[in-house]
Amino acid sequence: MEIRNLTPEDLDDVLDVRRRSFGPLSPGDTDRWRLAVLPALDEGRYLGVFDGSRIAGAARLRRFTQWWHGKPQPMAGVAGVTVNPEDRGRGVGTLLMRAVVDRAATLGDAVSALYPATTPIYRSIGYEHAGAQHKVRLPAESLRQIRPSGQVKLRRMGPADAAELVSVLHRVHAAARASGPVSWDEDTWSLWLGNPDDFLYLAEDGYVIYRWRGDDMQVENLVAGSEETARALWSLVGTASSIARNVVAAVAPDDPVLWLVRERSNEEDRQARWMFRVLDVAAAVERRGYPAYVTCDAVVTVDDPLRGGGSWRLEVAGGAGAVTPVEEPGAVLSVNGFSALYAGVPTATLRLSGLMSGDDRYDEALDTAFAAKPYMLDYF
Template sequence: MTELRVVDVVEEQLDSVWEVRIRSFGPGGDRDHWLKIARASLEDGRLLGVVDGDELVAAARIWPFEQWWGGRRVPMGGVAGVVVAPEYRGRGVGSLLMRAVLRRCADKQYPLTALYPATTVLYRHLGYEFAGHRYKFSFQAADLRRLGGKGTAVRKAGRADADLFLKLAGKAHEARRSSGPLIWPRTEVESWLEDENNFAYVADDGFVVYNWSDGDLAVDELMAGSEETARALWATVGSGASIAKTVQAYCPPFDPIHLLAEHEANGDTQINRWMLRLVDAPAAIATRGFPDGVVLEADLRIDDPELTANTGDWHLSVADGSGRLTPTDPSSEALRLGPRGLAALYAGTPTAALRGAGLITGGAADADSGLDAVFGGPTPYMLDYF
């Protein structure tokens, strides 16, 4: 190695990024689709690389997401496509790259960053921790077909319905106080809706997007604001039961379909775990939703070696569904935690589990129950892989 440097990837380096990607993930994938996404990422500095001299040896991309937390939208940098050439692994290249990614997320004012890890060692070392899951359940198609909902009007959807889909999803996530689901850029939603391989239907208060997958039907997303709409949309998918015996569905473990379907989901549920990190702790608290009627005053001591703006003594105040994190004087009763503990707490991991893992220490004697109350709630989940 000569001198390793972090750079903003330019158009001329995309072939090199693709080559490292193939060597990292194996052959396959739609290169034209990847290039479309990569070029869009070049325009505003969301594709970073590491070069050794003139040779590109690693790269990572940042998605400009928003994410629901407690029923409110929080800007989030979704880290994807982290690749390091095989001959450079184990030499600190990944850490160099990801530290640059964290700084770029801070520059772009993302309070949060999240990713699906290929390995936990690197990301935990840099302050990420598990925050939630992506669930894939299997249902009997015939069960869904019998759900009814015939009194609800359902029509085929297309590209022009992208804004409507985002509006309906937002309304549902606010009502459910969801934590974890992504808010994709409208251009991506338009792309899904004009893809001939996807089938999209919409009702007054809900929608569904699904497709064929290895002889089964696969639901990418189904949102419904009422029981009748849920029944109608699931029955629309289940209408393919004469061909597809099984419907694979991405949905949370508390989705109403688990209560509506006559038979429980098959036992082969697939779960992917994703990790979270707070980039700007005060902004992450200020933009997150909290339960109404819960009040908390607590002192925190955060030690963040990678993003030092988070380090310090803070006072956490939660009331009326909102929170604030403000600088304060040191306190002997402050809860001490690093970025991993902070991320896990933010995602609702019980304080007892965090103490058992040594991710939080200290704190006032009665603080744990209050922290569990303000950060707890429905299980965080994602519907999408990025």
């Protein structure tokens, strides 16, 4: 078995593996998929496992920006992990994911995330449960009853608005001190904003992307930086209530819409869980945001068989983190445990689940520094 960068000539074979793993794509989705993956080929972000000349599996590293406590950093989003049925059980998936982790680190990403179809293989590579994409079902009429509280100028948007949309995301997620949400790069946004089935509206500090889903409406993305814009965008979606009975929306776990609607007595929240991995402890800590009021330090030892572990003193002050290699003992975490801690999982949980051991005097400081309620709006 050999790992190689995929080329345009491999895409038909990759589509065949994908069809056998996830089911077929429609002709329109196939065309969009080809356009979306071409940049990944040029950047070395699409890897294949080959048995001679035959492809056995493949995985793509999407180029994302991810926010942690309002601070953006590059993130490798692992997607399209596929293995041919006849090659399953031969270690292809493990070989592929080890190569993916190494490639992501080589490309400069300090963190990575993925939506798992099954968790054991990803846990064995160092990924751990971190957050979720939350989808709630709301009566369309309840959104129609949200009244705008000011004059918010909305306009339709398209591929040419990709840069402005990315700018909005940076401002809104920073102001909200958000943890977990991602943004595609501008080229990918330009592609998605050209989908003729979507309704797209942009405001100065927010936007919405939604579409028909059978007899209901589906909100793919809705981001707002002010109450006025949140009211305007949600009430816009609610104007479909004369036809649509319900709206299925991807939201933050504490999204304002859940406080804007009048009734929440019977609420459906479906979660797609995502996993997270720290690839480079020092860079990940230094690129993350932290509460501005927190000043603390802690010593941690991280065991990472793939990337190499070590012991570090973590110092947090003024919303920034710094890392210094040390020899002294401290709290001991597997890379799975440190990845979960980074995503806000409490130290008590990590200790009770066997992901953390050793010195406990730093636990409260670590909990305070890494506190987060991570979520994503996007599925990839």
